[in-house]
Every structure is written in C-alpha cells, then in structure tokens.
Amino acid sequence: MAISISLTVNGTPVTAEIEPHTLLVQFLRDQLRLTGTHIGCDTAQCGACTVHLNGRAIKSCNILAVQAEGAQITTIEGLAKDGELHPMQAAFRHCHGLQCGFCTPGMVMSATSLAQRQPDLTEADVRAQLDGNLCRCTGYHNIVKAVLEGAAGMKSGAAAQASAQVTV
Numbered sequence: 257m258a259i260s261i262s263l264t265v266n267g268t269p270v271t272a273e274i275e276p277h278t279l280l281v282q283f284l285r286d287q288l289r290l291t292g293t294h295i296g297c298d299t300a301q302c303g304a305c306t307v308h309l310n311g312r313a314i315k316s317c318n319i320l321a322v323q324a325e326g327a328q329i330t331t332i333e334g335l336a337k338d339g340e341l342h343p344m345q346a347a348f349r350h351c352h353g354l355q356c357g358f359c360t361p362g363m364v365m366s367a368t369s370l371a372q373r374q375p376d377l378t379e380a381d382v383r384a385q386l387d388g389n390l391c392r393c394t395g396y397h398n399i400v401k402a403v404l405e406g407a408a409g410m411k412s413g414a415a416a417q418a419s420a421q422v423t424v
C-alpha cells in the first residue's frame with residue numbers, strides 16, 4: 257500500500273506517494289528524475305549515491321525514502337546556484353578530478369559535507385574521510401587535489417559572505 261511522504265529536495269517542498277520499501281535513491285532517481293545521484297553498488301559500499309540529508313552526507317541506497325520524511329535533501333543538482341558551479345564542482349573541473357565521472361556526484365556531495373564540517377582540511381584528512389567513496393578511474397590523486405581546492409574555495413566564499421553581511 258502506497259504511503260505519502262513530504263520532504264524538501266533542493267529547496268523545493270515535495271509530497272509524493274511511494275511504496276514503503278522504496279529506497280531514497282530510487283525515489284530521487286525514478287520519481288523525481290534527479291538522475292545525477294548514481295547507483296554503483298546498491299549495498300552502501302561505493303558512495304556513488306551520496307546526497308545530503310539535513311546537511312550531512314549519507315548514502316541514499318542505504319535508507320528508505322520514508323526515513324527522509326520532513327528532511328532537507330540536497331542532491332548534486334541542487335549545488336550550483338544562479339548558474340554558477342559550487343566551488344567544489346568548480347575545483348573538480350579545474351583539477352581534472354574525474355575521468356568517466358560516474359563517482360563524481362557522490363564524491364562532490366561527500367566532499368562538500370566534509371569541508372563544511374572541517375574547513376581546514378589536510379590531504380590526510382581527505383584520504384581518510386572520503387574512504388567511503390570509490391573511484392575506479394582516477395587513482396584519487398586529482399580528486400584529493402580538487403577536494404582541497406574546493407574546501408579552500410568554500411572557506412573564502414563563506415568569509416566573503418560574512419564580510420558582506422557586516423558591511424551591509
């Protein structure tokens with residue numbers, strides 16, 4: 257029997273009827289057509305399905321959509337603002353932090369969540385904290401560079417925003 261859920265996805269309130277066993281990743285991809293969230297393993301191993309739930313990175317193949325009732329969900333489609341890439345997306349592009357790109361949305365979502373919690377990241381932090389996101393192509397070197405550059409960009413963007421608020 258279908259049940260109703262209400263949540264906010266990329267800033268937009270959504271109410272939908274779903275089967276109780278629907279995974280969050282299935283709901284995002286199949287019902288909302290947000291196909292930037294990928295399915296790699298479907299067993300919480302690879303991180304390709306990573307999204308933010310109330311600001312924290314989670315693997316969306318590992319929770320039911322009903323568990324996101326009332327939550328704020330952000331997917332890769334929700335990161336760019338006003339046609340401008342998020343600093344972490346821009347850094348992945350600048351540093352060539354991808355090859356086939358299959359792992360990239362999940363990497364970016366994990367990296368943004370990490371950099372929000374821990375703005376002064378070291379290479380060791382990135383390697384340790386993103387060990388739940390697997391990439392079959394790149395050898396990780398450029399991904400780590402991208403995450404460090406993206407974290408620095410997020411930090412300077414936040415500082416600029418704070419100073420603009422003080423000025424206003």
Ligand code: FES
Pocket residue numbers: 294295296297298299300301302303304305306315316317318
């Ligand atoms: Fe979710 Fe691999 S598809 S962790």
Ligand code: FES
Pocket residue numbers: 353354355356357358359360390391392393394
């Ligand atoms: Fe291909 Fe990471 S870029 S899996």
